[in-house]
Amino acid sequence: MDRSDPAWKGQSEYTPLLLRLYDPLVLGPIARFVWRVPAHHIVEHYQRHIRPGHLDVGPGTGAFILRSGLAAGSALTILDPNPNVLAHCRPRLAQFDLTAVEADVLKPLPIEARFSSAALNLVIHCLPGPAERKAKAVEHIAAVLEPDGVLFGATVLGTTGRHTPQARAFLKAFNWNGGFDNLDDSEAMLAGILNTFFEEVTIRTIGSAAVFAAHGPRRSTRAARSHSSSQRWGLVRNRSSPHSSQKASHSARGAPSQRSSSGLVWRIWTPSSAVRRRARSR
Numbered sequence: 400m401d402r403s404d405p406a407w408k409g410q411s412e413y414t415p416l417l418l419r420l421y422d423p424l425v426l427g428p429i430a431r432f433v434w435r436v437p438a439h440h441i442v443e444h445y446q447r448h449i450r451p452g453h454l455d456v457g458p459g460t461g462a463f464i465l466r467s468g469l470a471a472g473s474a475l476t477i478l479d480p481n482p483n484v485l486a487h488c489r490p491r492l493a494q495f496d497l498t499a500v501e502a503d504v505l506k507p508l509p510i511e512a513r514f515s516s517a518a519l520n521l522v523i524h525c526l527p528g529p530a531e532r533k534a535k536a537v538e539h540i541a542a543v544l545e546p547d548g549v550l551f552g553a554t555v556l557g558t559t560g561r562h563t564p565q566a567r568a569f570l571k572a573f574n575w576n577g578g579f580d581n582l583d584d585s586e587a588m589l590a591g592i593l594n595t596f597f598e599e600v601t602i603r604t605i606g607s608a609a610v611f612a613a614h615g616p617r618r619s620t621r622a623a624r625s626h627s628s629s630q631r632w633g634l635v636r637n638r639s640s641p642h643s644s645q646k647a648s649h650s651a652r653g654a655p656s657q658r659s660s661s662g663l664v665w666r667i668w669t670p671s672s673a674v675r676r677r678a679r680s681r
């Protein structure tokens with residue numbers, strides 16, 4: 400990737416050294432104590448949604464794929480613009496029928512295959528804003544999913560997230576250094592983007608992050624675009640207060656929700672719930 404590319408910063412820090420430190424440091428204490436998203440939540444999310452014929456965008460060290468329960472020999476594609484990431488993952492993921500693609504998810508994907516599942520895990524916060532640019536990643540992944548395919552993952556939220564003071568300090572530092580570009584990322588922005596390109600979207604917040612799954616890619620770009628312009632990203636506001644309790648902040652007023660086995664409430668963002676909210680706020 401060219402240094403002048405807006406996506407350069409978000410992927411350039413994954414050197415061989417950082418990749419060696421990533422699992423013990425980033426997926427360990429930083430995930431647990433800074434973002435308050437212990438890795439087991441993400442592992443469970445992978446286990447719930449991954450299917451053979453999986454595309455992992457921005458796989459990092461491949462740690463979650465390895466713990467996902469994906470059967471050895473399953474078709475797996477990893478995609479990342481950083482060759483260090485692909486070189487790190489290749490031997491670790493050798494038990495799978497692996498294809499590695501060096502590409503930027505913000506550009507149309509150079510892929511003919513169609514996938515049953517795709518992960519965009521802890522990547523959106525690394526992508527350059529604004530929301531319209533981040534949305535390209537979701538659009539490009541939706542285009543290579545099977546009609547009943549699922550996109551899932553998690554992302555650290557920006558200033559509207561439920562952060563601790565330590566998390567806010569890390570957020571500021573990572574945005575200053577360019578590894579993150581997510582100060583404006585909100586749950587509402589994420590919901591708007593996912594609903595533009597998928598039929599059914601669920602989002603829950605855990606600590607500083609939004610954990611999402613989106614089913615059924617919208618097939619017609621025109622339909623997605625017209626949905627997008629009718630919804631306007633950001634209009635579906637996250638009403639949860641940073642100071643409200645975890646339980647309260649997970650139950651959206653007016654949005655249908657269901658309780659998961661872990662006791663957390665999953666919010667179901669549908670076009671109709673978005674429309675209902677807008678009608679009510681008029």
Ligand SMILES: C[S@@+](CC[C@H](N)C(=O)[O-])C[C@H]1O[C@@H](n2cnc3c(N)ncnc32)[C@H](O)[C@@H]1O
Pocket residue numbers: 406409410411413456457458459460461462463478479480481484502503504505519520521522525526
């Ligand atoms: C924070 S790591 C997440 C790694 C892994 N998904 C995980 O959950 O542990 C971000 C990953 O996204 C990749 N990435 C950053 N920008 C990207 C882009 N424009 N297209 C595809 N991957 C990108 C990075 O190279 C890195 O592998």
